[in-house]
Amino acid sequence: MNEVEGLRQRRLPRPQVITDDSPAQEAKEGSTYSNKVFRVTFLTLAASLTVPLLGVTVLLDCPIDPQPISLKEPPLLTGVLEPNIKLRKAERLWENQLYGPESIVNIGDILFTGTADGKIIKIEDGEIETISRIGHGPCGETKMLVSTKTVIEGQKLSFVNDLTVTRDGRKIYFTDSSSKWQRRDYLFLIMEGTDDGRLLEYDTVTKEVKVLMVGLRFPNGVQLSPAEDFVLVQETTMARIRRYYVSGLMKGGADMFVENMPGLPDNIRLSSSGGYWVAMAAVRHNPGFSLLDFLAEKPWIKKMIFKERNGTVSTLVMQQHRIYIWIYEDFTFVPEVPKILIARCLRSVWDVWAVLMTTLLSQETVTNFVPKYSLVVELTETGSYRRSFHDPNGVMVAYVSEAHEHNGYLYLGSFRSPYICRINLQHV
Numbered sequence: 001m002n003e004v005e006g007l008r009q010r011r012l013p014r015p016q017v018i019t020d021d022s023p024a025q026e027a028k029e030g031s032t033y034s035n036k037v038f039r040v041t042f043l044t045l046a047a048s049l050t051v052p053l054l055g056v057t058v059l060l061d062c063p064i065d066p067q068p069i070s071l072k073e074p075p076l077l078t079g080v081l082e083p084n085i086k087l088r089k090a091e092r093l094w095e096n097q098l099y100g101p102e103s104i105v106n107i108g109d110i111l112f113t114g115t116a117d118g119k120i121i122k123i124e125d126g127e128i129e130t131i132s133r134i135g136h137g138p139c140g141e142t143k144m145l146v147s148t149k150t151v152i153e154g155q156k157l158s159f160v161n162d163l164t165v166t167r168d169g170r171k172i173y174f175t176d177s178s179s180k181w182q183r184r185d186y187l188f189l190i191m192e193g194t195d196d197g198r199l200l201e202y203d204t205v206t207k208e209v210k211v212l213m214v215g216l217r218f219p220n221g222v223q224l225s226p227a228e229d230f231v232l233v234q235e236t237t238m239a240r241i242r243r244y245y246v247s248g249l250m251k252g253g254a255d256m257f258v259e260n261m262p263g264l265p266d267n268i269r270l271s272s273s274g275g276y277w278v279a280m281a282a283v284r285h286n287p288g289f290s291l292l293d294f295l296a297e298k299p300w301i302k303k304m305i306f307k308e309r310n311g312t313v314s315t316l317v318m319q320q321h322r323i324y325i326w327i328y329e330d331f332t333f334v335p336e337v338p339k340i341l342i343a344r345c346l347r348s349v350w351d352v353w354a355v356l357m358t359t360l361l362s363q364e365t366v367t368n369f370v371p372k373y374s375l376v377v378e379l380t381e382t383g384s385y386r387r388s389f390h391d392p393n394g395v396m397v398a399y400v401s402e403a404h405e406h407n408g409y410l411y412l413g414s415f416r417s418p419y420i421c422r423i424n425l426q427h428v
Contacts, residue, residue: 062303062306063188063306064188064191064192064302064303064306065192065194066191066192066193066299066302066303066306067192067193067194067299068193068296068297068298068299069193069217069237069238069296069297070296070297071238071239071260071293071296072259072260073260073286074239074260074262074284074285074286074290074293075260075261075262075286076286076287077262077285077286077287079385080385080386080387080388081262081377081385081388082388083390083392084388084389084390085390085391085392086389086390086391086423086428087374087376087389087390087391087396087397087400087412087421087423088391088395088396088397089396089423089424089427089428090396090397090410090412090421090422090423091421091422091423092396092419092420092421093419093420093421093422094123094128094419094420095418095419096418096419097128097418097419098113098115098119098121098128098418098419098420099115099116099117099418100115100116100117100414100415100416100417100418101113101114101115101121101413101414101417101419101420102114102115102116102267102401102402102413102414102415103162103267103401103402103404103413104402104404104411104413104420105404106404106406109124109407110122110123110124111123111124111406111411113413113420114134116415116416118133118134119132119133119134120132120133120134145172145202145204146160146202146209148160150209152200152209152211153211155176155179155196155198156179157176157179158176158177158178158179158180158181158182159176159177159178159179159181159182159183159189160174160175160176160177161174161175161176161177161183161219161220161221161222162174162175162220162221162222162267163175163222164222164223164224164231165224166224166228167228169204170203170204170205171201171202171203171204171246172201172202172204173199173200173201173202173212173222173224173231173246174199174200174202174222175197175198175199175200175216175219175220175221175222175233176197176198176200176219177189177197177218177219177220178194178196178197178218179196180194180196186218188306189218189237190218190236190237190264190292191295191302191305191306192302193217193237193296194217195215195216195217196215197215197216197217197218197219197235198211198212198213198214198216198219199211199212199213199216199219199222199231199233199244200212201246212231212244212246213233213242213244213254216233216235216242217235217236217237217238218235218236218237218238219233219234219235219236219242220233220234220235220236220265220266220267221233221234221265221266221267221268221269221278221279221402222234222268223268223269223270223276224246225381226270226274226381228246228247229245229246229247229248229250230243230244230245230246230247230250231243231244231246232257232268232276234265234266234267234268234278235265236264236265236266236281237264239260239261239262239263239264239265239284240256240257240258240259240260240261240265241256241257241258241259241261241265241268241278241383242254242255242256242257243255243256243257257383258379258383261278261280261284261377262280262283262284262286262375262377263280263281263282263283263284263375264280264281264282264284264292265278265279265280265281266278266279266280266281266400266401266402266415267279267401267402267403267413269402269403269404269405270405271378271379271405272405273378273380273386274380274381275378275379275380275381275386276378276379276381277376277377277378277379277402277403277404277405277410278376278377278378278379278403279375279376279400279401279402279403279412279413280374280375280376280377280400281399281400281401281415282370282371282373283371283373283375285371285373291370292370371393372393372394372398372399373390373391373392373393373394374390374391374394374397374398374399374400375388375389375390375391375400376388376389376400376403376410376412377389389410389423389428396421397412397414397417397421398414398416398417399414399415399416399417400412400413400414400421401413401414401415405425408424408425408426409422409423409424409425410422410423410425
């Protein structure tokens, strides 16, 4: 066989023609399909995470218009402010028989307190009696002195807070914490930082009301001096105490009594030593982290936290429904099973967002982030610190709002706790 005949007998292999039904093409198309499903799933999950966040930051309204507040670095908790556990020597009285006994007063050995649910309670010989209830119809005898509907110098009384009365009973000095917010909105008031609070005077003879101080940021507790020549006003948001002179050469003038306190002062009452007891609603830790100081100059964070969430869940459900329609109608190339998986995954993510929006980013959560540290300080007549009582974790005394001294005991009120605490001053 010559070379030419050999070449004729050897045939070159025919080139393979790949049709649409070939395994290679099927594998290629399968890979492309998988990539599409992955991209759709990824984009859907990304949208389900970012859309609610954008909705919170852009679409939801914020009930507060927070102002940046400049606070000094909190004072060090050293010296007479050194942390201790003296408040843990207190005893709880009438536990679960009253709720939020914020302020306490005595006439002889009879105690009176007002609670968070509007009750005026009388405590005599250890027995509790509700003698009146505010805002729930007639219950006991009450007499209105000033209506909150009355406009005083162009401003309504929205958050009447604390009061102090002269010994002759003629003058009543009281605080109106805000013209916008009410008691239940106290956290809004603190975070917004507006200066619409006032100190007022009511004359029980002439029935006239006068505005003594304006431009206060959450004026809270108020107390006449022993000589009744000035009134002290706790400015809670600013962690300080202001002084207004009501008699003498300084009458009508005002100055600073205590500045940059170790906490947010609530109520203030006289002490038997001639000074004042001040209860701190929250503590500004130094050393340590103070959430209140951290947020003071960051209004944008406050807006994020306090976005309106009344319709958040329904808004999320509507957005969820829209994306379901988007998946089922627009992505026709995705088979039914992957669509169902994507929808279920989306629903789980959306449910988590609903919990985040309504629970984790709520006022209650913000309150819980503030350490439950209880602090009561005693000031001298000139405003220096004499001593301090602490309960670092609120083990015995929590959310203290007032310290009222009577017969050698310090009675501790609270704006949230279901009890009154009492501590023997001889034991501390």
